[in-house]
Amino acid sequence: MTLDDSRQILDIIERLFEGPGAGEYLGEEVTQAQHMLQAGALAEAAGAPAALIAAALLHDVGHFRGEISGAELMAGTDNRHSHTGADWLAQWFGPEVTEPIRLHVAAKRYLCAAEPDYFGQLSPASVHTLVVQGGPMSEAEAAAFAAHRWGADAVRLRRWDEAAKDPQAPTPHFSHFRPLLAQLLSR
Template sequence: MNPIDQLAALFDGPGAEDYLGEAVTQAEHMRQAGALAEAAGAPDELVAAALLHDVGHFHGALSGHDLMAGTDNRHGDSGAAWLAQWFGPAVTEPVRLHVAAKRYLCAVDPGYQARLSPASVHTLGVQGGPMTEDEAREFEGNPHHAEAVALRRWDDEAKDPEAKTPGFDHFRPLLTRLLENR
């Protein structure tokens, strides 16, 4: 199966399940994030990262259900590692860093944590809580930190059960253009 069809199968299969305490499915959440990035005029690589940011819930030793049960599934890392077989760092690094970006924003943006959904507040605690000042400075030194923060903000907004969101096929041409290892 080609990579795009593998991704589509994730959206149609495990992605069709509930999104860990949110009012949308996991696939709806990821498609909403991709659509928000696209509407913001983000580069193709960042649109793809927003669309694919949570695939690690399906590709790792631990699932998203483990995360909700209190064990960090490190889904940013596992998702980025899996996606790296097809996409470059401009896609995979924001995916890898999107959890760190949540921790970062909680540390540097007064009021950010209060805007998180209850499920996201729960996972924040499992994922290490807000960053320390030293961790925040180190995060800011990462060349992909700004993209990860942008992705994180779309991630937080992408939980609207009323949103009209394009299907996965809308993103196929963009993903196909970005494939590095066909």
């Protein structure tokens, strides 16, 4: 992949943050872009590996890539944004980035089953979408998730996801993450 190719890919992703990402985020007090940028910043502050920082940053890009938007999700139709986003990003990033993204909705369902107190940490919008996305996992589903190769990373991402909804939090610009993303692009 050439430097120009990398720039073009990152420009495409950045435009999603500046365009659709500037919109309302499922009834939260932050925009979708602020939410994702805060998630990336939380992962970075936690000392996460570069791939997991990228996953936290890009975890909701599927809201911009599918035919069903976040508005439909709030209206009761699961947009499967985790899978849509992971599939789209897999053109350029490896599974260490895409698989935690693919599993971040499942991680919410897992945490609600495995840690009953986690449900109380969910915002009202997350409670609503949890129901649309299948509710807490069964015991068998939770056991399978816990054994999944990318399950632990998805749980870390999910915790940052839920915490990244603070309208007062300092939020870096997308440009802050460009060098990290450029290093992770499949060569």
